[in-house]
Amino acid sequence: MTVLPRVTAAQRRARLVRRHLLAPSVRERSAEAVALALVGLHATDPATVFLAAAARMHAPTAAAIDHSLYDVPNGAPALERIRCMRRTMFVVPARLAPAVRSATVRDPQRHRAETLTHLRQALGWDAPRYQAVERAALAAITARGRATAVQLAADVPELSERIVTFPGKPYESRQRAGTSVLGVLAAEGRIRRDRPAGSWTSAQFHRAPARPLPHMPTTQAKTALARHYLSAFGPVTVDxxxxxxxxxxTDTRKALAATGAQAVDLDEGTGYLLPEDLDTTRVEPEPEPAAALLPGLDPTPMGWRHRDWYLDPDHTKALFDRNGNIGPTIWWHGRVVGAWAQHPDGHINHHLLTDPGSEARAAVESEIGRLTAFLDGTRITPCYRTPLERRLATHR
Known part of the structure; x- marks a missing residue:
C-alpha cells in the first residue's frame, strides 16, 4: 500500500500566506503581480479588486491600481475583466486571459441563442431586429470610444426596453434589454468594461471596444488554468x-491529470500538488506572523470548497451571507480570526472571533491604519452584506 506524502493544515496555512501575499515580506509592487499570484481577483464588487490588491501591495494607491486596470500604453491594459469561473466576474492578468476565457466561458453561440430566445419571448424581437440593435450598439461604442449605459441608450433607444427576468420567481427582476445585448458582446470578447463613471467603488462602467484575445484550444486552456490554480492554491482536492x-x-479530473499533479494526504482526504511543489512543503521557511484585512469576496477565502483548515466552521454563519458570499475578514498567520467593516463616518470597526494574542492584536491595528490611509476618505459598502459586517458598520 502506497503511503501518500502528508501535508498538515499548518503547512497549508504557511503556504497560503506565502503564495497569497499575506505578509509584508511577500507583498508585491503592482496590482498585476497580485492578480498573477492569485490567478485573478473577484470583481463582482468593483471595490474588491482595489482592496484585494492593496492588501497585498507594498505601497498601494488607487491611482496605481486604476492604471493597471485601464491604461493601455502597449495597446492593452495589464489586467482584463472577464466573466469566467462559475460565471463570476474576475479581473485576471492579460497574459492569462486567453486560457481563462477558453477554459471557463460557456459557448458564446449558445449564449447568443439563449439571449435571442429570451428577447423574442419578452419583447417580440426577431433575429434581424436583434442583430440591428447589436450593430447599432457597437457603432455607438466605436464612435464614442467608450460609453456608459445611459449614453448608449440615448444613441440606441431599443437598449432601454424593459424585460422581466425569472418571471414568477422570488428573485424576479426587471432589467433593460441592453444588459442582455451588451452581455453577449462582452462574452464574445467584442467589448470590455472600461473605467467606471464614478469613483473606483462605482459599478457604473463605460463600455469600450475590446482587443481580440488569442484563441486557445479548450483542453489546453483547462490544463493551463488548473496548473495556475494548483500553483496558487495547492494542495487542493478535486472538489x-x-x-x-x-x-x-469529468473535465476537472482530466485537467488535473494533465497537469501531472501528485497526490498528497490532507485532513480532508486526498489532495494534489504540482510535482515541483511537493518537496517544498517541508523545506520552505514559514513567513513571519502577519495580519491582513481582506475585503468581501476576496479570492483567498473564496478559493477552496473545503475551508476548515483556515476557517473555524462555527464562524461561517457570521462571515457569509445566505448565498455563500464572504464578507470582509481579518487574518492572522493564515487563519481567519475576525471581521471588519467601515462605519459611515469613515473609521474601521473590527471584531475578533477568537483571541489571537497581543502580537496579533497589535498587527491588526497596524493594518487598520494602513487600510485607512489607502481609503483616504473613500466610503465603501460591500455589495453582499453579511451579519457581522452589518453589525460592525453600524456599531459606534
Missing part, C-alpha cells in the same frame, strides 16, 4: 478545483 472553476467532474 476544490471543480467548485472554483465551475467545471463538471
Amino acid at each position: 476544490d478545483l471543480k467548485w472554483w472553476t465551475g467545471w463538471n467532474l
Whole structure:
C-alpha cells in the first residue's frame, strides 16, 4: 500500500500566506503581480479588486491600481475583466486571459441563442431586429470610444426596453434589454468594461471596444488554468478545483491529470500538488506572523470548497451571507480570526472571533491604519452584506 506524502493544515496555512501575499515580506509592487499570484481577483464588487490588491501591495494607491486596470500604453491594459469561473466576474492578468476565457466561458453561440430566445419571448424581437440593435450598439461604442449605459441608450433607444427576468420567481427582476445585448458582446470578447463613471467603488462602467484575445484550444486552456490554480492554491482536492472553476467532474479530473499533479494526504482526504511543489512543503521557511484585512469576496477565502483548515466552521454563519458570499475578514498567520467593516463616518470597526494574542492584536491595528490611509476618505459598502459586517458598520 502506497503511503501518500502528508501535508498538515499548518503547512497549508504557511503556504497560503506565502503564495497569497499575506505578509509584508511577500507583498508585491503592482496590482498585476497580485492578480498573477492569485490567478485573478473577484470583481463582482468593483471595490474588491482595489482592496484585494492593496492588501497585498507594498505601497498601494488607487491611482496605481486604476492604471493597471485601464491604461493601455502597449495597446492593452495589464489586467482584463472577464466573466469566467462559475460565471463570476474576475479581473485576471492579460497574459492569462486567453486560457481563462477558453477554459471557463460557456459557448458564446449558445449564449447568443439563449439571449435571442429570451428577447423574442419578452419583447417580440426577431433575429434581424436583434442583430440591428447589436450593430447599432457597437457603432455607438466605436464612435464614442467608450460609453456608459445611459449614453448608449440615448444613441440606441431599443437598449432601454424593459424585460422581466425569472418571471414568477422570488428573485424576479426587471432589467433593460441592453444588459442582455451588451452581455453577449462582452462574452464574445467584442467589448470590455472600461473605467467606471464614478469613483473606483462605482459599478457604473463605460463600455469600450475590446482587443481580440488569442484563441486557445479548450483542453489546453483547462490544463493551463488548473496548473495556475494548483500553483496558487495547492494542495487542493478535486472538489476544490471543480467548485472554483465551475467545471463538471469529468473535465476537472482530466485537467488535473494533465497537469501531472501528485497526490498528497490532507485532513480532508486526498489532495494534489504540482510535482515541483511537493518537496517544498517541508523545506520552505514559514513567513513571519502577519495580519491582513481582506475585503468581501476576496479570492483567498473564496478559493477552496473545503475551508476548515483556515476557517473555524462555527464562524461561517457570521462571515457569509445566505448565498455563500464572504464578507470582509481579518487574518492572522493564515487563519481567519475576525471581521471588519467601515462605519459611515469613515473609521474601521473590527471584531475578533477568537483571541489571537497581543502580537496579533497589535498587527491588526497596524493594518487598520494602513487600510485607512489607502481609503483616504473613500466610503465603501460591500455589495453582499453579511451579519457581522452589518453589525460592525453600524456599531459606534
